[in-house]
Amino acid sequence: MLGTMNDTTRAAAPGRAEVSAGAAVSLSGLRKHYGEVRAVDGVDLVIAPGEVVALLGPNGAGKSTTVDMLLGLSNPDAGEARIFGQTPHDAVASGTVGAMLQEGSLLEDATVGETVAMIASLHRRPMPVAEALRRAGVEDLAGRRCTKFSGGQKQRVRFAVALVCDPHLLVLDEPTSAMDVSTRREFWQSMKEFTDAGKTVLFATHYLDEAEEFADRVVLMRGGLVIADGSVAEVRSAVSGRTLTAQVPGATVPAMLALPGVRKADVRGQRTELDCEDSDAALRALLAGYPQAHDIEIRALGLEEAFLALTGDTGEATR
Amino acid sequence: MKTAYLGLESKRALRNPRFLMFTMIFPVVIFLIDVAAFGNGLVPGSKTVTFAPYIMVSMAAFGAFMAAMNTGARTAVERAAGWQRQLRLTPLKPTGYLVAKAAVGTLVALPPIVLVALVGIVVEHVHLSAGGWVQVVLGVWVASIPFAVLGLLVGQLATSETMQVFTSGLMIVLGFLGGILIPVTVFPNWMQHIAQVLPSYWLADVGHSALLGNTDIGTAVIWLAGWTVVLAFAVVRRYQRDSARV
Numbered sequence: 367m368l369g370t371m372n373d374t375t376r377a378a379a380p381g382r383a384e385v386s387a388g389a390a391v392s393l394s395g396l397r398k399h400y401g402e403v404r405a406v407d408g409v410d411l412v413i414a415p416g417e418v419v420a421l422l423g424p425n426g427a428g429k430s431t432t433v434d435m436l437l438g439l440s441n442p443d444a445g446e447a448r449i450f451g452q453t454p455h456d457a458v459a460s461g462t463v464g465a466m467l468q469e470g471s472l473l474e475d476a477t478v479g480e481t482v483a484m485i486a487s488l489h490r491r492p493m494p495v496a497e498a499l500r501r502a503g504v505e506d507l508a509g510r511r512c513t514k515f516s517g518g519q520k521q522r523v524r525f526a527v528a529l530v531c532d533p534h535l536l537v538l539d540e541p542t543s544a545m546d547v548s549t550r551r552e553f554w555q556s557m558k559e560f561t562d563a564g565k566t567v568l569f570a571t572h573y574l575d576e577a578e579e580f581a582d583r584v585v586l587m588r589g590g591l592v593i594a595d596g597s598v599a600e601v602r603s604a605v606s607g608r609t610l611t612a613q614v615p616g617a618t619v620p621a622m623l624a625l626p627g628v629r630k631a632d633v634r635g636q637r638t639e640l641d642c643e644d645s646d647a648a649l650r651a652l653l654a655g656y657p658q659a660h661d662i663e664i665r666a667l668g669l670e671e672a673f674l675a676l677t678g679d680t681g682e683a684t685r
Numbered sequence: 686m687k688t689a690y691l692g693l694e695s696k697r698a699l700r701n702p703r704f705l706m707f708t709m710i711f712p713v714v715i716f717l718i719d720v721a722a723f724g725n726g727l728v729p730g731s732k733t734v735t736f737a738p739y740i741m742v743s744m745a746a747f748g749a750f751m752a753a754m755n756t757g758a759r760t761a762v763e764r765a766a767g768w769q770r771q772l773r774l775t776p777l778k779p780t781g782y783l784v785a786k787a788a789v790g791t792l793v794a795l796p797p798i799v800l801v802a803l804v805g806i807v808v809e810h811v812h813l814s815a816g817g818w819v820q821v822v823l824g825v826w827v828a829s830i831p832f833a834v835l836g837l838l839v840g841q842l843a844t845s846e847t848m849q850v851f852t853s854g855l856m857i858v859l860g861f862l863g864g865i866l867i868p869v870t871v872f873p874n875w876m877q878h879i880a881q882v883l884p885s886y887w888l889a890d891v892g893h894s895a896l897l898g899n900t901d902i903g904t905a906v907i908w909l910a911g912w913t914v915v916l917a918f919a920v921v922r923r924y925q926r927d928s929a930r931v
Contacts, residue, residue: 474766488772489776
């Protein structure tokens with residue numbers, strides 16, 4: 367189901383093999399183990415130029431490790447990462463990629479303008495410092511020291527630091543964690559100019575709504591693997607579903623799957639769990655057909671369940 | 686590109702309040718107090734050198750060594766703040782980073798030397814030949830290179846919390862035992878032997894020799910160059926291990 371989904375929804379996009387030739391990002395068989403921990407356990411990912419991709423997943427899914435290897439901050443045990451066909455080191459050196467790392471802080475004894483200028487002075491073809499400050503929406507902070515800034519201001523300064531090398535690809539590792547909703551919105555607003563220029567963005571996040579709102583494509587990682595990869599529309603449709611659980615005497619999987627609005631059914635004795643795209647229709651039919659059903663609960667799908675729904679029963683999700 | 690970077694880094698170092706305190710104000714104050722206390726007498730063990738020029742050179746050396754060492758040591762803060770990771774996302778190579786930081790440490794060692802020398806001329810009326818001034822100012826400045834490297838080593842070993850303990854400890858050991866804060870000539874023999882192993886002794890010696898009209902500083906150069914090589918080796922080793930852990 368994973369494969370078909372990609373084929374149908376991304377039919378207009380070039381095939382994966384064609385894309386990988388001029389890909390913005392190409393990860394193949396990327397693997398990194400820390401002792402027993404398989405932080406990244408074989409990740410393949412191709413991102414076309416101009417795509418805005420959200421790398422989603424719970425903590426410990428391997429997002430940051432993947433990002434580190436993509437940027438050449440750590441070396442993979444196996445596999446390779448390429449950015450516009452360059453090794454991570456070459457891409458960094460040529461200013462092809464800019465990045466905002468997780469929890470990196472700023473120098474407290476330098477002003478915003480100096481911080482950005484310092485990074486700019488190291489790059490070969492930087493954009494003017496004032497331009498980077500303007501694009502990140504921090505021109506008004508240029509003369510201020512990087513102390514006592516709010517989380518949102520700090521991140522925007524770090525955005526200017528990432529932008530100043532005038533990159534084609536921007537990698538952001540949880541750029542908006544510890545920001546409130548309105549600050550997050552402002553942050554993404556300032557990002558828009560960059561993506562509108564046709565640049566590529568890969569951002570790691572654990573906010574599903576953020577991925578939905580700002581990404582063209584969502585890649586879900588769990589346990590060091592990519593377990594789902596699809597368009598935002600697919601995610602949204604999956605998330606719009608509900609899970610219905612009930613005690614249903616006499617329930618069987620085929621009978622439950624026959625109910626309207628049910629995508630997936632799990633029956634253990636009387637205990638029935640239905641993954642529904644239309645829980646209202648499913649509930650009406652359930653009560654009509656099984657009046658003795660009781661202890662009924664309906665709840666929204668969580669992030670993981672949404673993606674499990676996306677991956678369907680191909681076994682991909684539990685590999 | 687590199688000049689702009691060095692300029693901004695130097696600006697940061699010079700702006701640090703601890704830097705101003707220990708490298709600009711402290712040496713000048715000690716200089717003035719010592720001369721006031723000891724007067725115009727001869728330095729113990731010397732037949733020609735008076736206190737004013739002697740303490741001037743000692744304090745120039747002290748300011749230079751503190752400036753160079755503190756600047757390098759502050760890389761501990763950058764390391765803790767994740768700034769080194771940010772720099773790894775620029776074309777700056779690890780060796781480039783270390784060389785740049787050592788260069789900045791050496792650069793900012795010059796202002797305290799010049800300041801102490803100016804106070805020497807204006808307030809204490811120290812007279813030296815032109816060659817003597819060159820040896821005191823430029824000689825001590827160049828001799829501060831190993832201390833910039835020493836600071837880098839501290840920056841790699843210490844955390845942002847323990848960094849000040851390290852630098853204060855080194856200030857005491859190198860300042861007192863090296864004969865910068867106390868004239869080495871008052872030391873008992875065995876302590877003079879210890880002093881002559883320390884780079885701070887040779888740093889001050891470059892300037893003190895000028896007071897005797899002695900331009901033969903070959904031994905000092907060998908000792909200081911030796912310290913630079915050993916410390917640089919340790920810094921590079923440590924930096925490689927540190928980044929390999931990532």
